[in-house]
Amino acid sequence: xxxxxxxxxxxxxxxxxxxxxxxxxxxxxxxxxxxxxxxxxxxxxxxxxxxxxxxxxxxxxxxxxxxxxxxxxxxxxx
Numbered sequence: 001x002x003x004x005x006x007x008x009x010x011x012x013x014x015x016x017x018x019x020x021x022x023x024x025x026x027x028x029x030x031x032x033x034x035x036x037x038x039x040x041x042x043x044x045x046x047x048x049x050x051x052x053x054x055x056x057x058x059x060x061x062x063x064x065x066x067x068x069x070x071x072x073x074x075x076x077x078x
């Protein structure tokens with residue numbers, strides 16, 4: 001599963017913009033119950049704030065997801 005954090009801090013699930021936090025929680029909950037659990041690849045845009053990234057990580061952990069990774073960190077190299 002690809003979770004993108006857009007420059008305007010919107011959360012996208014496999015390219016689909018989620019309307020609110022509840023929609024994210026619904027998807028994460030379903031993913032947490034799947035067997036096997038999918039890998040979550042969290043990719044923040046370099047212009048996004050940290051708050052939505054932290055929220056996605058916290059909600060994922062709260063809902064029992066264990067296969068998490070941050071991708072695209074090379075965009076932050078200077």
